[in-house]
Amino acid sequence: xxxxxxxxxxxxxxxxxxxxxxxxxxxxxxxxxxxxxxxxxxxxxxxxxxxxxxxxxxxxxxxxxxxxxxxxxxxxxxxxxxxxxxxxxxxxxxxxxxxxxxxxxxxxxxxxxxxxxxxxxxxxxxxxxxxxxxxxxxxxxxxxxxxxxxxxxxxxxxx
Amino acid sequence: xxxxxxxxxxxxxxxxxxxxxxxxxxxxxxxxxxxxxxxxxxxxxxxxxxxxxxxxxxxxxxxxxxxxxxxxxxxxxxxxxxxxxxxxxxxxxxxxxxxxxxxxxxxxxxxxxxxxxxxxxxxxxxxxxxxxxxxxxxxxxxxxxxxxxxxxxxxxxxxxxxxxxxxxxxxxxxxxxxxxxxxxxxxxxxxxxxxxxxxxxxxxxxxxxxxxxxxxxxxxxxxxxxxxxxxxxxxxxxxxxxxxxxxxxxxxxxxxxxxxxxxx
Numbered sequence: 001x002x003x004x005x006x007x008x009x010x011x012x013x014x015x016x017x018x019x020x021x022x023x024x025x026x027x028x029x030x031x032x033x034x035x036x037x038x039x040x041x042x043x044x045x046x047x048x049x050x051x052x053x054x055x056x057x058x059x060x061x062x063x064x065x066x067x068x069x070x071x072x073x074x075x076x077x078x079x080x081x082x083x084x085x086x087x088x089x090x091x092x093x094x095x096x097x098x099x100x101x102x103x104x105x106x107x108x109x110x111x112x113x114x115x116x117x118x119x120x121x122x123x124x125x126x127x128x129x130x131x132x133x134x135x136x137x138x139x140x141x142x143x144x145x146x147x148x149x150x151x152x153x154x155x156x157x158x159x
Numbered sequence: 160x161x162x163x164x165x166x167x168x169x170x171x172x173x174x175x176x177x178x179x180x181x182x183x184x185x186x187x188x189x190x191x192x193x194x195x196x197x198x199x200x201x202x203x204x205x206x207x208x209x210x211x212x213x214x215x216x217x218x219x220x221x222x223x224x225x226x227x228x229x230x231x232x233x234x235x236x237x238x239x240x241x242x243x244x245x246x247x248x249x250x251x252x253x254x255x256x257x258x259x260x261x262x263x264x265x266x267x268x269x270x271x272x273x274x275x276x277x278x279x280x281x282x283x284x285x286x287x288x289x290x291x292x293x294x295x296x297x298x299x300x301x302x303x304x305x306x307x308x309x310x311x312x313x314x315x316x317x318x319x320x321x322x323x324x325x326x327x328x329x330x331x332x333x334x335x336x337x338x339x340x341x342x343x344x345x346x347x348x349x350x351x352x353x354x355x356x357x358x359x360x361x362x363x364x365x366x367x368x369x370x371x372x373x374x375x376x377x378x379x380x381x382x383x384x385x386x387x388x389x390x391x392x393x394x395x396x397x398x399x400x401x402x403x404x405x406x407x408x409x410x411x412x413x414x415x416x417x418x419x420x421x422x423x
Contacts, residue, residue, distance in 0.1 A: 021300075028302040029253070031351050039353050054248050054398040055309075055347055057360040086252055118400065121251045150253055152302065 021154045024081070025072050025136055028152035030061040038070070045069040046140070053119065053149045060149035063095065063140040073103075074134035078155035083111055083124045085151055090144035091115040096137075097151065103133030119149060125156060221281070222325035223378050225422030229276035229284075233387060233414025236267035237407075239293050245396065245404035246295075254297040254309060268293065270410050272387070276321070278423065286319040288337060292368075292393055293406035303350050305357055311345035311396055313406035315368045329383075334373045341366040341406065343396035366395025368407060378416055387412045 026032075027040035033050050037043060038061065046068030053060045061070070081099070089095050095113040100106060111124050136153055140146050223229075246256070274288035294312030301307045319337030326332060343364040348357045372389030391407025 023302045026302060031349055032353060034353060052399060054252055054400060057347055058349065119251055
């Protein structure tokens, strides 16, 4: 490897170290189950079920029927938010990720989760000031199958 | 008359001489052409690793004096594709093939091979062969502390049919074809309870593989070494969605061999 290539590689390494991601929710993979309930998420409305995804022991949450509402308070504050959703949602199930940025009860951001016949991952970067009182919601409003395998919310502060 | 006869005779002789000279030229040309062709054939034979000329000698001098059993152990490199439906699904679920920023996913990976050979006919043998194919380790930010880890390694157990040509009693070239099962052991480390400890889940995927290999081997009576290359098609492991990973691909092995047993 010549010096220029080595220098570029080192810079890429430094850049990857410099970029940081702070998770704003616990258990983004819906892996922790306390019996029939998720340990880290609050079920505010409806019914959920633990289901296997690509692996027998890598779980997702099946949002059974409608309406279903899961919520979790923010772990820390953030000024720019990345929302990553891995899901398989039938058309008509109407699944959304909602953010109440300051915990006042009003939803400040709604991100629709598109329908798909198989699991797909989608990423949304938004500029939004989320306080430590903020709340994240996963809502299902329509009928149809909807399994969410991952809902990761993180602060993006890469250079 | 006599002189005429002689003249006639001598003319006849000159004609015959001319014919003989022509015949000699033609013969020489044929000989030269034959020589050139022979040289070409010899060159071709040498180029092909002694496919033509030594075959007679081979019949007189069987490889490693006709011993019927062999053992082989090889190490080398393998090449698989950058991605597959299986690895793309892992990416969808948040896993990364982390090897740092400078890792090339298409880089060759370690391969191992072991085999037992039994010569059952002149120039033909059957092998029971095992190969380590692809093995990978993927990581995912769990958001719970330790990263989730998913790792797998694929092994084959094949019956291979080998046709070989003993160029010398100490040197042979061969081609072989094999089929058999592929066993892929996987381990998933995830935290699935409120306990801080991760749980390890083991699974074994049983698939199949087909292989085409070629090689050459140099050996004394009992010990030698070989170079072997070829291709494995092995769609294993598979996930719950049916997405498969091609764990085979191209391989290049260098190894040691041993021979023993009574001749056929």
